[in-house]
Amino acid sequence: MSVKEKLKQVLIEDLNLEDLTPDMIEDEMALFGDGLGLDSLDAVELVVVVQKHFGVEIKDMDEGRPALQSISTLAKFIEEKQAQ
């Protein structure tokens, strides 16, 4: 399973996005606001989820801001961190 697919799966499970299936989440969909519909406090949960399932820590705003834009940007961030 690719990082993107796993990411979609864990987001649905851990953030209780019960109305969604992985197929319904587009790679470029914005995580917050109009896209996936997450709110600012979900960012806290998202950071925890990424660490728990991928062993990757989003340390600060410099890392978090570009990474937490879409599934694609977050997956890319995770892959880069895992490769280090």
Place this chain on the structure above:
Amino acid sequence: MSNWTSRSIGRDWQHRFFYLAIKLGGRRLAYLCLYVVVAWYALFSAVAKERASHYLARRFPAAGPWERFGRRYRLILTFGQVLIDRAMVGIIGAERIKVQLHGKNALLNLLAEGKGMILVNAHVGCWQVAMSSLSFMETPVNLLMQREEGDIDRHYFEHAGIECPYHIIDPRGFLGGALEMMEVLKRGEVLSVMGDRMLGDDQNGVPVEFLGEQVTMPFSAYKLASATGTPIVALFSYKTGPDSYDLKLYRTIRVPPGLGRDQQAFVPYVQEFAASLEEFSREHPFQFFNFFNMWYE
């Protein structure tokens, strides 16, 4: 709460008048002027009467007209004194205010856990004076703070003409400052937030009971605590004399990990905070400064 604003009802020149009184005659002259000004507000200002009534009607439900006037006068007077004290700290110096801290060892022990600390404050006493006495922790303090546009009320460091000694996190920033708040807690620092009032467009509130009726209080701090394992402390200050304040640790709140997205899961912990605030309002009934209708209609 839709028409309410946290901006001062006093005019700019009135604030300047009091700053001048402090510079010329110190606290005594400023307080003397305050007695007259507060009497006017308590007797004739419909806005002041209305704003003070929400809390006082809940805190003292059975009160006749004279009692209502007396309590309104005391509440507005204490509020005015706190504003003068706050300005004094900036204009004349923090050493003019003595602050006694109750719970210092407990705070140091919590910090030693290495997960930072979330101070949940409220609009009571003088939190700015309280914050100015936290240097013993030797840890950076970060404040979640939103400044309303056009607010003429100044913080003590603005009076002093110095840089703000705290790092300000703006809730209007990226993701409501959530990542920034997590970042400072991961570094083991102190994060201070207001727990009694919803900020701006914040929708992250839960209903809890306060003074016998339901209010909405924010749960963001509790969610952060659950995600990071950080302890929460309810820390309130109160004026104990003309030049003295006490700062008291009312309660330590431990939020378990993994509470997730269900906001109802945070209600018991926000309710613990509301209970601490109620305890405070019983002990110091005229030092509670939320001048808007917190309660559901």
